[in-house]
Amino acid sequence: MFGAIARKLFGTANERYIKGLQKDVDAINALEADVEPLSDDELRARTDWLRKRIADGETLDDVLVDAFATVREAAKRSLGQRHYDVQLLGGIVLHRGQIAEMATGEGKTLVATLAAYLNALDGKGVHVVTVNDYLAKRDSDWMGKVFTFLGMTTSCILNEMDDVQRQEAYACDITYATNNELGFDYLRDNMKFSLETMVQRPFNFAVVDEVDSILIDEARTPLIISGPSDDSSELYGVVDSIIPHLSEDDYERDEKVKSVALSEKGMETAEVLLRDAGLLESGGLYDLSNVSLLHHVNSALRAHHIFTNGVDYLVKDGKVMIVDEFTGRVMEGRRYSDGLHQALEAKEKVAVQQENQTLASVTFQNYFRLYPKLSGMTGTAMTEAGEFAEIYKLEVVDMPTNRILARKDYDDEVYRSRGEKINAILEQIIECHERKQPILVGTVSIEQSEEISAALKKKKVKHEVLNAKQHEREAYIVAQAGVPGAVTIATNMAGRGTDIQLGGNLDMRIKTELGENPSEDKIVKIQEEIAKDKKVALDAGGLFMLGTERHESRRIDNQLRGRSGRQGDVGASKFFLSLEDDLMRIFGSERMDSMLTKLGLEDGEAIVHPWINKALEKAQQKVEGRNFDMRKQLLKFDDVMNDQRKVIFEQRREMMSTDDVSEHIQDMRHEVIDDIVDKCIPEKAYAEQWDTDSLHEEILRVFNMDLPLKDWAKEEGVANEEIRERILDETDRKMAAKVANYGEDVWRSVEKSVLLQLLDTIWKEHLLALDHLRQGIGLRAYAQRDPLNEYKAEAFNLFEEMISILRDRVITLLAHVELQVGSADEELEAFNQHADQEMTESRQDPALAADQGDSPEYGAATVRSNKPADHIDPNDQDTWGKVSRNAPCPCGSGKKFKHCHG
Template identity: 65%
Template structure:
């Protein structure tokens, strides 16, 4: 009560933020006559003048009023659009590094030109992040007119671009692109071998369009670049063949947690089936250690069959399984589930099974966007997630009022007992709207439901609705742009088409672009344009009289934001409109999170077939259910961030060191330190400080030194001398190591040797980091089980990840030293080739469960070329061999392929691989 009273007296925090901007808005408006009087050239010269003032010590805030007034005038001259006062307000909020929540149709795209121009004046680059390539291309061309008019350069990052094109786009003052492309370019840059090959500049400022979609919905899906692992497609097909023979008693499915597991009876049945196809030996058990891989394949096949539905979670297109975004209904080309789940789906659908993959680099959107010193965002729906934006990103959400009052009518939900009754009522509503010429937009949650509803409408009414879902992705923008035509019936999956305005009467610009595309300039084109304009105006009048756009939701989504996004398509810029959701007790949200007693209660209340229950209490109950789901998803995302922060700290160290190595003229001192530390480690291991002479492992030390330096030293003779101890022994080995390095430098030439050191260190670092990521991934998958021992999985993960990181650095020192002494130059060394970006696989991981385990997903890979140098390795030890063709070279780990951890190490040391080159 007291909070309500204080809010009435002083206004909310949101009101106070908006009130504080009014003086600036008034100052911008006061400059409008002055700006209108400037010539085009004088207006362009403002940019150079602003930059001079910045160089003289003024701040961006000092320039804000004049810069915004300049952009408003430039937009009037180039686009024919003038920023409203509320758009100016939204622009100020974005410049301040906040999230601007503006309703659909309020012109967020135009708003972005204001802070983008102001922040681009520094010359450090501004990134505008969109949700798909279409919007990135459209906005860079459309809003780019304003910026180019004012003398700024504008670039756009698209999926098919080459590195040189990307580098040029990032060098521009303003760069448009998708969240995926920005993130993957960051990862790819940190796999390059020369600073000049990197495409991105240091981060400065980013504005994220549809910020809720990118920073919330996709925050559980890490970006991953991967390389190939061994092929096991035959095993996937074999395991998949037994899945249809399982019964309901063989597994337990939890739809709330989206998990499925075998029961004890199911495991016995599965073992019987696997024995029948020869995958399990007679008398063998799935729990035998040699069958770990079989268990993994069986679990993934079970998930593929029981948790993932065709045309809802994925579609099959051109011999591929393509994931469908659960929030937008769009196809996500190039993304693949990891841990073999995508392969299991391919086996289920009998399409070509692509090879599995191994992570080479990864980052979450949460940690990627926190790399920007200044971040802002805009969307129509963010306030419901304000807490998450504040906690994770430090972003405050500010709701900007609409330019005109909102007059849309939001009706209470109608709840039916069965899906059949609900769909009958929906068809009735569609017919009613169509008869009076009212455009109607119907939102569904899956491709299957959108097509079922479309066929029902066409069959019962003869109306052929426009269907917008992942199958018709290419036509998305145009279909949604014409959804405001009188009598139009548009059925959309999860409100695909965000970013495209629905205007009553149809979108004039898109009609002109499509219908005038093939007409040459001249009277005929002008006449046609005038005809289209008149037609749009006439249709708009009819649509307004019919009540504006009617938005119909076929069920509630588990996130309130998705429902609000659908609802928000109606009532733009003060237009009339209406919205209503139709629900049934068979809907997923009602079935999973609602009460099972509701159906019986409705029967007792005498609810007849075809009747609906409508009451505000129903809306409140559903909102509470949605809030519970949102809270659970927030915890999952927070937990993902806690785990990823551990890797992120390590990632920052490795990437920073890598850049320093690339920038350095010579890494000789670094390698010398690594060599000394590697020698200290093996000597200390063989000659512990408190051990007596008889306890020293002189034989082992002799062998390890010979392996490291590729020559035998008189270790036993030195150990027999009086007064010798671990420091003296280490110093003697180091002395010989330094001498040998000097000999190699003299033989190759100092400059050549320094280049070889640098390229070799970068390659070894990349290889060892890739292996470390795999170890962390394996650790992460099983760490949740520690909770059964009353241990915190996160603390356990932190501790073990740190230990693995230290072991990785020790292995780096040892492996680098050993490989350097095996290098022989056959020709003048050239830098190693950076991986070809076109052959790297860039993809998303799927959401992980709240605690460590589960089935994370990541997209698959095409072959990734290993970095190549003009050096070869050889050894002077007896085990060395020469290689040709595809043979294994003991001195070149790149030729070994996949080695079993218990097999003899291919280097010829006589040790098991896990104790030699495969050691953690």
């Protein structure tokens, strides 16, 4: 109560913060009279003037007022648009590294020009991040006019660009790109073999458009670059064929966390079916030797009983394509990981593609935290303000609208059955259509949008369907959704980033109807038509936003609502729900069903009450909280790998920046010798306790040198330090001879190439080991141990082991490698080319991320070799095929492969 009184007297904290920014806005407005009379050249010259002031020691804050006044005038001249005061406020918030929550239609794209121009003045570059290629290209071309007018360079990163084009684009003052392109460029850069081929500059400042979509919705799905692994494509098809033979009693499904597992009865049934198919030769499914088969069975179960065609994915051109659950868009090039995508391909009877192994990965959380300064803008961020603050240290500022919101938000209508709800939706659509009110229908799945579309076709109501199948026409359909009587069905937030203007979108109509060089008369004619149509639409009540279901997140619902009531226009919004909807069904509809029965609710009748809205909001808050905890937990695990990733990438970059890594190689050689000597000649041990046989074997294996170690050990008074020194001298002498033989320049190039390539190979193996560790670490909780702490400790040990293996392999290879004198350069070039491999870029499935590490089925069986046992000759390494690092060595030594011939 006291809080409410204080807010009335002093305003909210947000209102007070906005009020504090007003003095800068007043100063910018006061400058307008000075800037307006300047010629175009004089206005352009202000950029150099501002740059000089920064070079002379002034800060960006010192020149903010002058810079913003300059951009506002440039936008008036190049675009015919003048920044509103609220847009200036938004620009200040972005510059301060905060999130500006601005309603739909408030001109966020134009707001970004202010902060981007100001932060590009110091020459370090600015990234403006958008959600898809269309928006990146559109915004770059559109807002680029402002920057070009002011003498700055602008570019856009597109998927089809090569490295040279990307380098040029990143070298520009302002670069527009999607989050995926930026993330993949970062990963690819850290797999390059020279600094000259890297495309990105050091990070400076990023403005993230639709920041909630990128930093929240997509944060659970890491970007992955992968290469081909062992092929098991046929196995997916065989395992898939047994799943239809399982009954509902054979598995237990939990829709809340998208998981399914075999029951005890199902385990027995599956084992019988697998034996009949010749896949299970001995033991049960949970035997260590059959863990890989269990993994295939679980993937096939998920494919059949959790993932639905038309909701989670589409089959198009013989490929299984993922549908983004938040936008309804097809995610090009993205594949589910952990064999799920292959299981879906087998289920849909399309070609099963080869599995891939991770070569590099990064989450958006960790990628965007690399920027020294980060900001963002969206229509809906306040509901996730806690997550932005905790994960990204970003404060959300709720911006006032330019005009007062005139939209009417109706209470939800709740029906008992889905059929009744669909009938009510159709009645509402037809009513709006007949009185020329444009209506936007938001659905949660492609399946639902096509169901409503089919019903409207029967009623002969003209409409447009916007979902993943019409991705190419997305912007055009959304732009014309405000035409009187238009009926537009959109999957979730498809079309996000494109404004719905009542009466229609002038720019889009000119582009589609008049082509490249439109005449002034025709433009005027279209303007008159749009003005007339806008009046008709306003008289009918503005845009009506109809939601066919509540989403798990309030933010997605608010985004949908925000499409209506743009720039003070009238509008309305209403959600239609049924007790059979997923949210209602999963989160407690049984009590509500019995309550509605007691109330005597008749068929076709709806219950409408603010209490229902509040109950739903609480259910959504619970789901949001659970999802946040899930993302936070995933981030904690990813942070462990991220610390290691930063160390490796930094070391790699350091190596690439120098032509001579000989000192580093020498240190590694000495450390390898130290390790070998310490293991075979323990400190303070007597000479008769020394293991000189093992010492001799190890020096022979690593350095290919047959040293008289037994004779040295027999010498009177010789100590371990003296033997160490003698080994160091001999190995240094051997490597010096190689340098003299091949030439300094050639050998330095060999050292650098070997070091970089082996680092990449071993880092890839380390990532696989961390994946396997992550998948099983959840079981430690049964022993009353914190899985995260266990993971940190184990990951650290694995990292130390990785560094040790790297040293060993680099030194061994350099000691053994022989080049033909005279053709060394050609051999080195061939060696470098051999390192190139086929790579795939993908995104991990967010649903998978939820339950990794909580169940044992994700373990991977040890792959001893990809050759049949009867084809392996212990004495011929060429017959061994691919051997797992931790498998027993095929030579029969009894050691692990990595410690023997690995």
